[in-house]
Amino acid sequence: MSTQWQDIKPSDILTSEEQHRLRQRSNWMGAWLLLHGWGVIAAAMALFAIMPNIFTFFFSLIIIGSRQLGLAVLQHEASHGMLFRSRAWNDRLGQWIAASPNLIHMKNYRIRHMAHHRFTRTEKDPENYLYTPFPVSKGSMGRKILRDFTGIVFVRTHVGLFRFIWGEPQGRVKRLREFYGSTVIFYALFISAFAVAGRVDLFLLMWVLPLATTQQFFLRIRNIAEHAAVPDLTNPLKNTRTTMAGWFERMTFAPYFVNYHIEHHMVPFVPCWRLPEVHKIMLAKGFGPDMEISPGYADIIRLNAAA
Numbered sequence: 293m294s295t296q297w298q299d300i301k302p303s304d305i306l307t308s309e310e311q312h313r314l315r316q317r318s319n320w321m322g323a324w325l326l327l328h329g330w331g332v333i334a335a336a337m338a339l340f341a342i343m344p345n346i347f348t349f350f351f352s353l354i355i356i357g358s359r360q361l362g363l364a365v366l367q368h369e370a371s372h373g374m375l376f377r378s379r380a381w382n383d384r385l386g387q388w389i390a391a392s393p394n395l396i397h398m399k400n401y402r403i404r405h406m407a408h409h410r411f412t413r414t415e416k417d418p419e420n421y422l423y424t425p426f427p428v429s430k431g432s433m434g435r436k437i438l439r440d441f442t443g444i445v446f447v448r449t450h451v452g453l454f455r456f457i458w459g460e461p462q463g464r465v466k467r468l469r470e471f472y473g474s475t476v477i478f479y480a481l482f483i484s485a486f487a488v489a490g491r492v493d494l495f496l497l498m499w500v501l502p503l504a505t506t507q508q509f510f511l512r513i514r515n516i517a518e519h520a521a522v523p524d525l526t527n528p529l530k531n532t533r534t535t536m537a538g539w540f541e542r543m544t545f546a547p548y549f550v551n552y553h554i555e556h557h558m559v560p561f562v563p564c565w566r567l568p569e570v571h572k573i574m575l576a577k578g579f580g581p582d583m584e585i586s587p588g589y590a591d592i593i594r595l596n597a598a599a
Contacts, residue, residue, distance in 0.1 A: 300529065306573065311561075321563070329390075329548075330363075336352040341498075349497075357506025364390070366548060368405065392479075395453075404418045426516060433596065436512065441506070446504035529579065529583045534553055555571050558574075
């Protein structure tokens, strides 16, 4: 059983009728979310291609980086089997259209992420290393963010991941093929499309650059918001954080309802687009005073760069 459910169970939060209604997935909504993510990316690329200047460059860098994070959020949704009604659609479309663009292998991600849900903020949580350093000094936070924006974190992450997959000689080819196979095919087709259009420069400036910079920053702050510097590691309403997000924060740090993180941990069978309703239900049932809720992402940065 998940450590999140030892004290509070889904049935304490949602009635059986609410659970049945809210857990329903929608192929139309799943398709719309993926289409929205890629549509915004395409529009931002087109904006810079048509009007290349310093303003459209930085604007598109921000927008594309945030939607790349959005695709990562949607592959997380697919890993839970909630983006589409069909397991096959979740696995295939989640991998090819959301995970591969971010150099992620969804099967491996799912194994680690399910352990994160089961052992949240315990020594067995495989994602604990993302949260334990915080809070840090303002100088340390500044250096971390600088490494995000200079691409250092991106390179370190993927070099380290490649070295891990490379591992021992026995089974190396199989591991590499399984982990990177779909990613290599995706990028071969993706780069070819830019090459045919004569705009490989657009691929480098408006895909690789945000992937290595702005997305890393948005990802860091989102990760910190979810589980860092929380007040009680043993309380499922306190070892995870929900962050209220305005329009700018939804556009950058919190795409596709990822800010409703307590709600996601407590009822992980509910699709992301239904989590705002779960939040309202929890407040109406009196859970609000016990929940770790932040007023915004600026507050998250201040809280975690205060030492």
